[in-house]
Amino acid sequence: MAGDTKERILETALELFAQNGYLGTSMNDIAQQLGFTKAALYKHYTSKQEILDRIVEHMNEMDYERAESYEMPETEPDGFAEAYLNTPIQKIRAYSMAQFDHWTKEPFSSNFRKMLTLEQYRDPKLAQLHHDYLAGGPLEYMAAIFRKLTDTDEAAMQLALEFYGPMYLLYSVYDGAQDKDSVAPLLDAHIERFIAKVESCYRKDRETI
Structure with a gap:
């Protein structure tokens, strides 16, 4: 469940980043969109930068898997x-x-x-x-x-x-x-x-x- 929550946070944060920009989105915005308190959000990610870093890691994982799947x-x-x-x-x-x-x-x-x-x-x-x-x-x-x-x-x-x-x-x-x-x-x-x-x-x- 914790893993699912962390993934949902990433997806929601990235949706907001795509709409309003990374700089135009706050941790409070992300928490509100998720229906979380800020304290609950910070239990999973300590900062917006940490969320971005994990998004980039996920992009890299997807790139590798796609290349491998197409042989x-x-x-x-x-x-x-x-x-x-x-x-x-x-x-x-x-x-x-x-x-x-x-x-x-x-x-x-x-x-x-x-x-x-x-x-x-x-x-x-x-x-x-x-x-x-x-x-x-x-x-x-x-x-x-x-x-x-x-x-x-x-x-x-x-x-x-x-x-x-x-x-x-x-x-x-x-x-x-x-x-x-x-x-x-x-x-x-x-x-x-x-x-x-x-x-x-x-x-x-x-x-x-």
Whole structure:
């Protein structure tokens, strides 16, 4: 029961953070939303920072479990590029679409994204989290993968931008769309075209060796 209560606190706090911002939400706000006294809330979490830290830990746990469930290659840049391209295209597409669903449809992750979007210009620590989870982090990760397939760091970064840029944009498109089901096919078509392009270029490079 204690574990269930702690999880409910995290979910409720994150809903408030997504609506009002992390900085705009107090421990008293969280307690009131839960129907707790502040004293009862403090028995489970001693501060708002502790709640945020546990939210980030939970996000990391979800990321690991999702990658493992889709049987994606190990995410080490030195060996990932070739393994990624040797993974069946349907698996790559399915995992990429799962990532998009994770950030848009899954309530916990979606609220985390919205919180970071709200706070990225107001708090340096939350700005860093936005960078790590949604902006520079994914971009740098993809560039590290594509460095195995390109001649220069600049070319690798261009590929990363080409792949991730539309995905990042579609998060906002999804949030504002009246017909949210119309967004996923756009992403699916983008991923399919991109993977086909990269596979073609990779095979040509291998043939010239």
